[in-house]
Amino acid sequence: MIYDVAAIRAQFPGLKRMQNGEPAVFFDNPAGTQMAQQAIDRMVWAMTEVNANLGGQFETSILAGKLVDDAHEAAKDFINARSVEEIVFGQNMTTLTFMMSRVLGRELKAGDEIVVSRMDHDGNVTPWMIMAEERGLTLKWLDFSPETFEFDIAQVGNIVTDRTRLVAVGYASNVTGTINNVKAIAAAAKAASNGKALVYVDAVQFAPHGVIDVQDIGCDFLVCSAYKFYGPHYGLLWGRQEHLERLTAYKVRAATEELPSKFVTGTTNREELAGIMGAIEYYEWLGRNFGGAIMPTLTRRQRIVAGVEAMLRHDHALADRLIVGLKQVKNVRIMGIADRAAFSRRVPTVSFAMEGCDPTEIAKFMASQGIYVWDGHNYGVEPVTRLGLIDKGGVVRVGPTHYNTPGEIDRFLGALNVYLQRR
Structure with a gap:
């Protein structure tokens, strides 16, 4: 087409x-x-047609709850998560990462190691540096070549040890434009740490330009921001369900322990979730119109992938x-x-x-x-x-x-x- x-x-x-x-x-x-028109329209719809807080017995509250559920389903398909319970929404990638650095920091002790990258946006560096300072962790750096603008994957095995508990790396650089082989980095980090290192991927710059498949990458967490992929100023984080179930969330007593709401602080921003859903619907529109994904039997995921490839x-x-x-x-x-x-x-x-x-x-x-x-x-x-x-x-x-x-x-x-x- x-x-x-x-x-x-x-x-x-x-x-x-x-x-x-x-x-x-x-x-x-x-x-x-x-912002895509689909995202704008969804936000206006959310603020005019289903504008109510969650948990009520009346129609607009029930519809608002369905909107939240639908947004989780759309995000699940966007990154190919196994379950909606693995999707966490928040203000943006940086805010979500600061939250997760606090959450993960509870499990770390002095002498543990974390690895960050010389190629990353500061949103995937400073939260971990602060965590390292507060917890007495050893901070290591994965460097890149200023000639090739890429990592040497072999160096991951030299930096990561069985004391490493976290490797934070970007999927694509907002400076060099490099798409990093995060699947190979994740595999190398897991092997060198004897499976002890969690891998945290910043996909903010990759999301508007590539197909995200968290099941294929082999990472433990992945985060991106919708305003970089044609949606509103909001972010989403994916985490393996076993990790999200185990970890302690910082939240008020009245909030639920159930996923996917466990890590949501305060009232869910429903209009932003509607906007994210609209942005994903735009990807589907691209897939149908320019990616050949017109068969009604195709899944939303297949239409999204076709849109990205176009x-x-x-x-x-x-x-x-x-x-x-x-x-x-x-x-x-x-x-x-x-x-x-x-x-x-x-x-x-x-x-x-x-x-x-x-x-x-x-x-x-x-x-x-x-x-x-x-x-x-x-x-x-x-x-x-x-x-x-x-x-x-x-x-x-x-x-x-x-x-x-x-x-x-x-x-x-x-x-x-x-x-x-x-x-």
């Missing part, structure tokens, strides 16, 4: 924004995508056009995999630095042209430090996604050349 980017863009009302008489170019997607072909084409164009700009250093043959190991997020150019000034110029990009470390404190750029303003980050167009890539490259000519 022909990929119709105009039809896809029509599903995102935010893309109608105009600036300087032209459509704005949204390349800020790694920090937050535009996205990916377009993602790779955009990344190729962007990287080829940047390579033609003098003094540009691309901070990620630039080999077309290796694009299966990266998301389309592309960061770069230019000798003598301030990333903030480039981002400001782009903003004046109606092109939205990010600059700085983007909370990737560790990778930007490892790349030697933390004291040089960080990087310029350009993050196309499946609703962007080749013409928008060309606009960015043209604007970059104009900026350089005016310097």
